[in-house]
Amino acid sequence: MSERSTRYTKAVQGYLTEVGHATNVEVLEYLQKSYADVSATTVHRITTRLIERGKLAMAPIAKGNVMRFDINTEPxxxxxxxxxxMLRDTHIASAIRPLLEESIGDGCQISGNLVVSGLCKKCSKEMK
Ligand SMILES: [Zn+2]
Ligand SMILES: [Zn+2]
Incomplete structure (x- = not known):
């Protein structure tokens, strides 16, 4: 890996550590503030490699079916x-899962991570 690519990769990880979740476009916009010559292809290559190495996880997709990455690789x-x-990490209590399964019924079991949607504090204020 070239020195430049290492520098970009470090910058991508630093950015994601700060913001938690980001799309390739957001990563690109951030990197271009410091490195004007970074291309979308480079960003794509870096995030793909970080996913392969388990340094990044996939977050729920963003609006417009855009891939979004997660610095938090724990479930x-x-x-x-x-x-x-806006995406926020949360741990929905495991106690809630049996209740959800009961409501879903028919012996269906929840697996994997849950995504709940609604309005964030800022948006709910603006909507009033
Ligand atoms: Zn997350
Ligand atoms: Zn919001």
């Missing part, structure tokens, strides 16, 4: 704001 649930698309 966790998400809250997503249906207005501004």
């Amino acid at each position: 966790h649930d998400h809250f997503v704001c249906s207005n501004c698309d």
